[in-house]
Amino acid sequence: MKRFKRITGLLLLAMTLSPINVLASGFKDLENHWARDRINYAIEKGYASGYEDNTFKPNGKVTRAEFVSFLNNFFKTKETFTLSVSDSKYNDVEGWYKDDILMA
Numbered sequence: 001m002k003r004f005k006r007i008t009g010l011l012l013l014a015m016t017l018s019p020i021n022v023l024a025s026g027f028k029d030l031e032n033h034w035a036r037d038r039i040n041y042a043i044e045k046g047y048a049s050g051y052e053d054n055t056f057k058p059n060g061k062v063t064r065a066e067f068v069s070f071l072n073n074f075f076k077t078k079e080t081f082t083l084s085v086s087d088s089k090y091n092d093v094e095g096w097y098k099d100d101i102l103m104a
């Protein structure tokens with residue numbers, strides 16, 4: 001749990017110290033949101049993305065799968081780690097998040 005808190009703290013610190021760029025992300029639910037600039041920065045850097053219905057859902061709950069995907073994108077895990085899914089002990093993980101969970 002301590003490691004999780006440290007990683008989360010470092011992630012938030014890095015985002016706080018990073019310059020903010022305002023983008024026209026096109027997400028209809030970000031227009032007047034208080035965190036729009038930070039969210040757009042995360043999107044620009046490739047840390048996060050929205051949903052297929054052209055929303056970001058900034059006030060929604062973040063799932064574990066979304067959080068792990070965000071961390072993998074932030075730490076560029078996908079660029080430095082390849083995984084054979086057949087090597088995994090987790091055969092109950094399915095969906096868009098499978099590779100992210102296994103990498104984490």
